[in-house]
Amino acid sequence: MSKEGDLLHVVTFDDMTPMRLRLGKLLIWGSAAVMALTFAALALAEAGYIGLEFENWRPALYGFLFWSVCLCIAQVVLHGEQGKRTLFVLPAALFVVAMVIFPLVFALGIAFSDWNLSSPTGRQFNGFDNVRQMWGDPFYWNALKNMAYYTLAILVEYAVAFGLALLLASDIKARKFFRVAFLMPLMLSPVAVSWMVGKSMMEIRFGPLARLARWLGWERPSFFGDPEVARAMIMMMDAWTFIPFMMIMILAGLQAIPRELQEAARVDGASAWRGFWEITFPLMLPVSITAILIRIIFKLKLADIIINVTSGGPGGATDSVTSFIFREYRDRSNVGYGTLLAIVYLVLIVVAITTFMKLVDRWMNPRY
Amino acid sequence: MKVDLYNQLMRAGRLGRRDVLKGMASTGALAAFSGVATGISARPVWAADNASLRAQILKIPGVGAGSPTDADWQKVGELCLGPVKEVVQEGEFAGVELTFMGLNNQNLHNFLFRGFLKPWEAYTGAKINWIDLAQADYNARLQQSIATQTVDFDIIEMGAPFEGDVTGRGLASVMPDWVKSIIDMDDYVGYLKAPVGTWDGKTYRVSIDGDCHTFAYRTDYYDNEEFAKAWAEEGDGTPWEPPTTWQMVQKHTKFLAGKKDPLTGLDAHGYLDPLKGWGGFGFYFLESRATAYAKHPDDPAWLFDPEDMKPRVNNAAFVRAIQDVMDVMSTQPPDQINADPGTTAFQQFLAGTGSMISWWGDVGSNARTSDSSVVGDVVGFRHLPGSDDVWNHRKGEWETLASGPNEAPNMAYIGWGVYVMARVDSDSKKQKAAWSAAAHLGGKDLSLWTSAYPSGFQPYRNSHFNYGEWEEAGYDRAFVEDYLGSNADSYNHPNAAIEPRIPGIFQYYSVAEDELAKGFAGQYGSAQETADAIAKAWEEITDQIGRERQVELYKASLGL
Numbered sequence: 001m002s003k004e005g006d007l008l009h010v011v012t013f014d015d016m017t018p019m020r021l022r023l024g025k026l027l028i029w030g031s032a033a034v035m036a037l038t039f040a041a042l043a044l045a046e047a048g049y050i051g052l053e054f055e056n057w058r059p060a061l062y063g064f065l066f067w068s069v070c071l072c073i074a075q076v077v078l079h080g081e082q083g084k085r086t087l088f089v090l091p092a093a094l095f096v097v098a099m100v101i102f103p104l105v106f107a108l109g110i111a112f113s114d115w116n117l118s119s120p121t122g123r124q125f126n127g128f129d130n131v132r133q134m135w136g137d138p139f140y141w142n143a144l145k146n147m148a149y150y151t152l153a154i155l156v157e158y159a160v161a162f163g164l165a166l167l168l169a170s171d172i173k174a175r176k177f178f179r180v181a182f183l184m185p186l187m188l189s190p191v192a193v194s195w196m197v198g199k200s201m202m203e204i205r206f207g208p209l210a211r212l213a214r215w216l217g218w219e220r221p222s223f224f225g226d227p228e229v230a231r232a233m234i235m236m237m238d239a240w241t242f243i244p245f246m247m248i249m250i251l252a253g254l255q256a257i258p259r260e261l262q263e264a265a266r267v268d269g270a271s272a273w274r275g276f277w278e279i280t281f282p283l284m285l286p287v288s289i290t291a292i293l294i295r296i297i298f299k300l301k302l303a304d305i306i307i308n309v310t311s312g313g314p315g316g317a318t319d320s321v322t323s324f325i326f327r328e329y330r331d332r333s334n335v336g337y338g339t340l341l342a343i344v345y346l347v348l349i350v351v352a353i354t355t356f357m358k359l360v361d362r363w364m365n366p367r368y
Numbered sequence: 369m370k371v372d373l374y375n376q377l378m379r380a381g382r383l384g385r386r387d388v389l390k391g392m393a394s395t396g397a398l399a400a401f402s403g404v405a406t407g408i409s410a411r412p413v414w415a416a417d418n419a420s421l422r423a424q425i426l427k428i429p430g431v432g433a434g435s436p437t438d439a440d441w442q443k444v445g446e447l448c449l450g451p452v453k454e455v456v457q458e459g460e461f462a463g464v465e466l467t468f469m470g471l472n473n474q475n476l477h478n479f480l481f482r483g484f485l486k487p488w489e490a491y492t493g494a495k496i497n498w499i500d501l502a503q504a505d506y507n508a509r510l511q512q513s514i515a516t517q518t519v520d521f522d523i524i525e526m527g528a529p530f531e532g533d534v535t536g537r538g539l540a541s542v543m544p545d546w547v548k549s550i551i552d553m554d555d556y557v558g559y560l561k562a563p564v565g566t567w568d569g570k571t572y573r574v575s576i577d578g579d580c581h582t583f584a585y586r587t588d589y590y591d592n593e594e595f596a597k598a599w600a601e602e603g604d605g606t607p608w609e610p611p612t613t614w615q616m617v618q619k620h621t622k623f624l625a626g627k628k629d630p631l632t633g634l635d636a637h638g639y640l641d642p643l644k645g646w647g648g649f650g651f652y653f654l655e656s657r658a659t660a661y662a663k664h665p666d667d668p669a670w671l672f673d674p675e676d677m678k679p680r681v682n683n684a685a686f687v688r689a690i691q692d693v694m695d696v697m698s699t700q701p702p703d704q705i706n707a708d709p710g711t712t713a714f715q716q717f718l719a720g721t722g723s724m725i726s727w728w729g730d731v732g733s734n735a736r737t738s739d740s741s742v743v744g745d746v747v748g749f750r751h752l753p754g755s756d757d758v759w760n761h762r763k764g765e766w767e768t769l770a771s772g773p774n775e776a777p778n779m780a781y782i783g784w785g786v787y788v789m790a791r792v793d794s795d796s797k798k799q800k801a802a803w804s805a806a807a808h809l810g811g812k813d814l815s816l817w818t819s820a821y822p823s824g825f826q827p828y829r830n831s832h833f834n835y836g837e838w839e840e841a842g843y844d845r846a847f848v849e850d851y852l853g854s855n856a857d858s859y860n861h862p863n864a865a866i867e868p869r870i871p872g873i874f875q876y877y878s879v880a881e882d883e884l885a886k887g888f889a890g891q892y893g894s895a896q897e898t899a900d901a902i903a904k905a906w907e908e909i910t911d912q913i914g915r916e917r918q919v920e921l922y923k924a925s926l927g928l
Contacts, residue, residue, distance in 0.1 A: 056518070205634070225702060316891075331648055331874065334912075
């Protein structure tokens with residue numbers, strides 16, 4: 001470590017002897033070699049080039065753990081005090097590599113493979129065949145189109161959530177009760193919502209909603225028979241569950257706005273609408289964007305209600321990408337193609353969310 | 369026996385313990401008398417050599433004496449150990465550990481097996497480790513174990529449709545001859561005999577269950593005088609009685625549109641088609657409509673061509689079945705397009721909506737026991753309807769058989785069995801232990817108990833269908849004859865349609881459901897287009913799994 005410059009946070013000075021440096025490098029490269037040898041032995045044994053027999057790939061995990069531990073120790077050996085600081089981050093980084101990066105890379109390998117669990121040939125690399133299949137797969141494009149509809153519905157959900165938040169922020173009677181009551185749908189599992197609302201309340205003969213519909217003059221109520229109606233019902237059930245989430249975020253934002261701003265506007269003669277549109281709404285934009293962003297991420301995972309209530313029907317009208325992948329992967333054991341669809345969906349989500357954030361950033365922080 | 373069936377029979381029969389004991393005593397006496405008076409050759413199969421043992425186990429805990437417990441299962445297991453003791457010495461498997469993978473549905477299946485096998489463990493010295501799975505996790509767990517070569521179990525409870533995935537890959541152990549003699553396979557109902565349970569002539573399966581679709585209908589519709597009168601005016605001149613062919617089902621369904629249900633006063637409906645998918649299981653219901661059209665008595669195949677795995681799902685027979693569904697869609701309850709088979713059976717038929725369905729045994733048993741059922745006293749059963757003509761796929765023409773309407777009951781799912789995995793074959797002691805455990809679970813006497821008490825399993829042996837035995841035990845004869853009779857007729861039908869036990873069969877069903885949903889939603893121009901889309905998707909699956917091997921395995925499964 002340098003003995004010059006800002007020494008405020010320096011605890012000790014380390015003497016890095018050549019021997020110590022060699023030991024550190026040896027730890028890193030030696031353990032890396034052990035890990036590489038383990039991987040190679042497993043790969044060669046798997047391919048039948050060597051006579052060793054391994055029951056599973058667990059030795060590779062042990063190799064990685066050994067290398068990780070040595071790498072951490074080597075940081076201290078090589079860099080002393082600075083190395084100890086590195087240790088605050090390095091184990092977490094290695095964990096992320098093991099649990100996120102590696103599976104992602106592994107998933108990429110599977111995504112470009114023909115791997116049907118029922119096929120005796122196992123996993124076979126098939127280049128871009130899965131991409132081509134996806135390109136011509138009407139079920140996937142239909143699901144993507146539905147996702148666009150579902151995502152657009154967030155705008156309506158946002159408007160409702162904002163209205164409810166304004167209501168709960170104002171001086172109404174039993175405000176605390178309503179705050180808790182309005183939050184309750186969020187506490188329900190979407191699976192419970194599917195059964196309680198989709199399967200029971202909307203049951204066309206005895207369900208209370210069907211009875212209400214008949215009382216209102218809809219002679220043969222059908223909530224999931226028509227594609228548009230079915231899609232709208234799924235949107236409503238999902239909205240019912242998650243509007244409280246947006247509402248609570250917006251409510252927190254509203255409570256953070258100083259009252260003086262509204263009072264000053266009123267003194268200046270602003271109407272209630274102008275007070276909302278020109279003061280509250282702009283001030284709420286950062287919270288709103290965050291709420292919408294998180295809601296979009298939730299929405300893109302929409303599957304449970306669809307799987308339980310409509311199985312994607314009628315005729316795919318309510319299918320989401322996740323529910324389609326669920327059928328492709330789980331019911332049809334089509335691991336390679338299912339993984340590719342998931343990876344493509346992930347890329348689309350990352351690109352869409354990044355673009356959305358950039359646009360919002362430009363809109364909210366214009367550069368003149 | 370399914371739990372619901374047991375409850376239903378209890379409620380229908382209003383049994384008391386005394387009645388039951390009387391029944392048991394009569395059964396024993398009858399069995400003994402039959403044996404003495406008529407001699408072995410003329411004795412009923414069910415009486416066999418163990419009449420007293422059979423009577424004894426049927427008293428555990430006693431029909432109508434509450435649900436059996438683990439102690440009861442152990443007692444039954446202990447009493448039925450005789451055949452195992454003939455081939456296994458006490459303590460012979462000391463030190464052997466086996467892993468058994470099965471289901472935990474309704475706290476049955478593996479829970480019973482544990483009890484049955486406890487005395488077996490005590491006698492043989494072996495130890496069994498258990499892997500319990502929920503039904504929904506079963507397929508994924510099995511397929512992943514196979515694909516990743518991590519089969520970590522020695523014995524598995526498995527449905528016959530998965531035989532292609534397991535036995536077709538050589539993962540199962542071939543049944544030794546001594547097991548065959550213990551379990552008396554000749555007593556199996558017709559369709560459970562070879563080729564089911566066999567591959568390339570080798571036997572792998574110890575059957576412990578039977579499954580098939582039967583036809584349930586509302587008797588009050590057919591006893592209704594107004595309907596009879598209206599049918600005489602509007603119908604085709606045939607009498608107003610439960611339909612025996614799909615042609616009649618269609619006519620009755622159309623006739624009932626616009627009329628009122630005699631029980632509920634709401635809209636009357638005819639046959640209910642589940643139009644929504646159900647994880648692949650929904651396709652069985654189109655099959656049930658199609659088998660009478662598609663399964664020719666001279667041809668064992670009906671879903672694929674055995675020569676090249678070309679799908680038959682778009683031939684004239686299946687297209688007619690799809691068209692039948694489309695033709696009566698307007699007569700179905702609102703939202704039927706969102707009704708899966710479960711909804712159709714339990715939320716509609718049992719709740720008084722619709723007059724005819726196809727289903728497994730549960731509908732019969734739930735009819736009187738389910739709190740939501742209103743049709744308990746007005747439900748009748750028979751095997752699936754036939755057809756006036758049958759499609760001869762090889763000739764490419766419809767044929768009218770001299771014998772009358774073609775019938776082809778759909779053996780949907782075939783039933784559960786116990787299989788031993790090939791990984792035990794390298795250790796002869798372990799192999800013998802695994803097979804003796806499987807044989808114990810599939811034993812003839814033990815199976816009588818599982819068919820009579822809640823176990824999750826249906827009767828599957830001819831000896832289970834002796835109605836006299838049921839009656840003597842105290843059950844309601846009329847119901848047993850009607851309900852179990854429809855199963856027995858289906859099981860032993862010479863033209864039963866047995867599904868292909870090939871790898872990935874549920875993949876075919878699952879993708880068919882997706883395409884059918886599009887067809888029913890009007891996204892394809894016709895039934896033929898819908899069927900062609902299914903056939904195209906099936907071809908892709910066959911190519912992906914490997915056509916040559918599928919052909920080979922399909923032929924093996926057909927016993928060709």
